[in-house]
Amino acid sequence: MARVSQSEMAVLGALSVRPMTGYAVREAIRTVLGHFWNESYGQIYPTLTRLHTEGLLDRHGGERSGSMTYSLTTAGRARLSELLRQPESPRPERNGLLLRLFFGRELGVDACVELVQAAKVDAEQRLANYAAIRATMATEEEDRAHHPFWLLTVSAGEHGARATLAWADETLRTLRGLAAN
């Protein structure tokens, strides 16, 4: 019952780095965690309100149409620690690219080639993006203590993107062989 709310974990986690407004939480998640996480306003604001009600967050600043900054209370930090320790509830895989390729016989070889080329371009862009993140972090003075952990996630993205590139090249060769019959 009530399996762990991952949105709650993400919001508490963001606020564990520094106090922020809801808008800033969204921006932080989009820009920093963007390659492996997403939260929408529709999740963030209700979550903030609820966590504040439960005493897990403090709220500072203009109640009325201003900038309300949230920060973790002691209870909030304890709750985050507890959530992080919960086992993952892995949401079932759903890979639209592989589903299409699986039915490649219906789709046709040419369309498969296009899909794989698009995946390759996407992986290249991701690699460039990871390089940019590394460069930004290298010049960043704040949050040094977090950096080793943040870099683990960047590295995971890079390994994944490189694997996609290698698979795409191999796959394009295979598909060309199929096209030639």
Add this chain to the structure above:
Amino acid sequence: MARVSQSEMAVLGALSVRPMTGYAVREAIRTVLGHFWNESYGQIYPTLTRLHTEGLLDRHGGERSGSMTYSLTTAGRARLSELLRQPESPRPERNGLLLRLFFGRELGVDACVELVQAAKVDAEQRLANYAAIRATMATEEEDRAHHPFWLLTVSAGEHGARATLAWADETLRTLRGLAAN
């Protein structure tokens, strides 16, 4: 609006290989597409009923509490082809492992190590599973024309799993360094 139903695509795709009951569709998706796709009964049965109503599927066999086998009509096959050509609507990434590692400073190095070791074991099991799938396909006489495409998805899984293994080893070394300070 009404972005492409991927469940519909999966169901039509399964039936494009051969006619099946709803139960068999579920089993086929679970066992064959399981490493990159999932559908639950709650999706499959309503989808089958709807597609039959729309004339995309034929239904044979016991209406009443028996085995109702569905097969693609000509319109159904055309619909599948059309769906496969729709652009992917990539659902936002959500990687619970990376989210936890990102907040590794709150979680602690030891717990991070455990998470990564679990991920490694999981990747090893996936590799073994892919080997089993390859072995099964090698002895399988049916569906030969599909095999080249099916193997593309297996290869994608293998590349991903090997990337996870390499990342996990690198990460465990990094974490040991952090623990030693």
Add this chain to the structure above:
DNA sequence: GGGCACATGTAAGCTGTTACATGATTAA
């Protein structure tokens, strides 16, 4: 004065899972 980034929220709706309910067929 206009546009843009910052900021806060809500409502509707979709997608999909989980749990339940029920029954037939087959193999040990």
Add this chain to the structure above:
DNA sequence: TTAATCATGTAACAGCTTACATGTGCCC
């Protein structure tokens, strides 16, 4: 005969996105 597998469905609900509604503050 009993257990497992095959088989069909539904109801409740969780989770999340999208679109909308509204407003402020700042810079050009």
